[in-house]
Amino acid sequence: MSPPREPLTRERIVDAAVRLIEREGVEAVSMRRLAAELGAGTMSLYNHVPNKAVLVDLAAERIMADARPYQVDSDDWRDHIRAHARAVRELARRHPRAFVMLATRRLSSEAGFRTIEAALGNFDRAGFRGGVAVGMMRAMVSYLLGTLMREVATSPELGGIALSPYEDVDMSAFPLSAGVMDELGTYDHDQEFEFGLELLIAALERYRS
Template sequence: MGVRGTGRGRRLGLTQEKVVAAAITVIDRDGLDSFSVRRLAAELGIEAMSLYNHVPNKEALLDGVAETLLAGIDFSGADTGTWQDRVRAHATIFRAAALRHPKAFPLVLTRPPHSRAALETIRSALAGLTELGLGPQESVRALRSYVSFIYGTIMRELGSAITLSVMDPGQVEERVEEITATGDPLLISVAPHLAVSDHDLEFEYGIELLIAGLAARTGVPYDGGSAPVTGRRSS
C-alpha cells in the first residue's frame, strides 16, 4: 500500500507472523464483528499505521489468519487405516481445529482457499477416497459433497456456540411449544428432537451417512462405523 508507520513495530520485534498470531488472539476473544486494524494495533501497543509495515490491508490480514489456522491443522492422523477410518479422522481433526477457534475459524470456511495449506487439506481428504476407484471428476464431486457437509455443519455449530447459550429445560419446553403451535403434524412429531441439538452425535451421523452413501454407490462394503446411520437422534 506504500504506507509507512512510525517504526515502533519493528523496534518491538514485530513480524507478519506475530501480527497474524495477535489477530487470531483478538478475534478469538472479541469476535470478528468487532475486529479492526486499529483495535489490533492498540492490543500490540503501536499505532495503526505501523501495522502496514507487516500487512498491506485488513483483508490481507484476515487472509493470513485463515491461512495460519489452516496451516496449523495436523492431518497426519488421517493417513492410516481403511478409507472409512481416514475420512472419519480427517473430519474429526478438521472439526476439532474449528472448535479450538470458534470465533476466528469461520474465516477458514468463508475465504477463498489459495494457500499451500488449503491444498494439503484437499489432498488429505482426497487420499481417503482413493480406494473407491472413482474417476478424477467423481472424486472431486465426492470431495465437494464432503466439504459442503463439513463446512455447513461446523458453521451451524460455531454459530450456536457464539450466539446461543446452552438451553435449559424451560427453554427447550418453550421451543417445543412454539413448534407444536404451528399445528403441522410433521413438525409436531419431531418437535422434542428439533428443539435440541447434540452436535457431536449429529456430526458423526452426517459423516457416517456420507460414508455409507459412497460405499453403496461404489459397491464397497460399509463397515458400520461407530455411529450407525439409523436409530440416532438428529435435528
C-alpha cells in the same frame, strides 16, 4: 525508565489479530484497536502490513496452519474418511469464532492442495477415481461445511441460540414438528456429526457396488 518497547513485527501483529479474532470474532478487529493492544500507533501497523484485508488473510492462514494432518492406522478407506472429517471438525471446534471466516475464504494454494490430495487419496483407496472422486470430495466438503457452520452457529458458549423455538407459534398447525419438539429443541453435536458422516459413507459404499 522507558522499557525498551518490543519492536513491531508482522509476526507480532498477526499474532495479536489472531488472538483478537479468537476472543471476539473478526468483526472486532480494527487497526486502531490492534495497535492499542500492541502499545503502538495505529499507522505503524502499515509499515508491516499493506492493509487490513491482507492482515485478516494472514491471520486466517495462521489459524489454518493449526490444522493437523490426521493420524489413523487402518487400511479401511472408511476409517480414513472418518478421521479426515473429524480432523476438520476439530479445527472448527478449536476456532469456532474464526470458522465462518475460514469457510468463506479461499485457502492458500499450498495448504489447499495438501488437503485436496489427502481427500483424493482416501477416495482412491475406496476405488473412486477421476471426476467421480472429485464429485464425492465436493459433496463431502459441502456436508462438512454445512454441519460445522450449523454447529458453530448453535454452540451456546458464543451467543448461539438456546431456544426452545416454540415461543408463540401455534403448534397445532405443525403436528409432526410438535411430535419431535424435544429433539428439535436440543443438539447433540457429536452424535449428529457422526450420524451424517455415516450416512455419507453408507452412500459411498452403495455407490461402489
